[in-house]
Amino acid sequence: MNTTRSMNQAQTMQSLQAGLQRGWRAAAVLCLALALSACASSLWTPDAQLGQAVRQAQQVQTIDPYAALREPEESGTDGAVAKAAIDRYQKSYETLPPPVNVLNIGVGTGMSAGVAR
Numbered sequence: 001m002n003t004t005r006s007m008n009q010a011q012t013m014q015s016l017q018a019g020l021q022r023g024w025r026a027a028a029v030l031c032l033a034l035a036l037s038a039c040a041s042s043l044w045t046p047d048a049q050l051g052q053a054v055r056q057a058q059q060v061q062t063i064d065p066y067a068a069l070r071e072p073e074e075s076g077t078d079g080a081v082a083k084a085a086i087d088r089y090q091k092s093y094e095t096l097p098p099p100v101n102v103l104n105i106g107v108g109t110g111m112s113a114g115v116a117r
Contacts (some may be wrong), residue, residue, distance in 0.1 A: 059065070
């Protein structure tokens with residue numbers, strides 16, 4: 001009689017554990033379904049004017065919207081002139097400007113020889 005009772009208790013425990021596992025699985029599936037449904041909302045529809053401000057700003061800032069369709073024009077300069085300009089620009093950084101004495105700033109400008117009141 002004791003063996004029958006312990007077998008019944010073991011079967012009861014196994015069935016309770018199986019039911020508990022099914023309950024946890026059902027709860028997990030329900031939570032997953034709720035979480036995914038919160039991400040996929042079909043209530044929002046984009047406004048017809050969405051992005052219009054960006055398109056308008058691009059149009060205003062574009063100098064010539066059809067520049068890619070035309071042949072390139074003469075630039076008015078050649079390689080020798082451009083090279084000379086670049087060389088002059090780079091040579092301007094070879095010699096440093098003379099240092100400025102900060103102690104003389106504002107001295108003798110007429111502001112210090114003020115009128116006494």
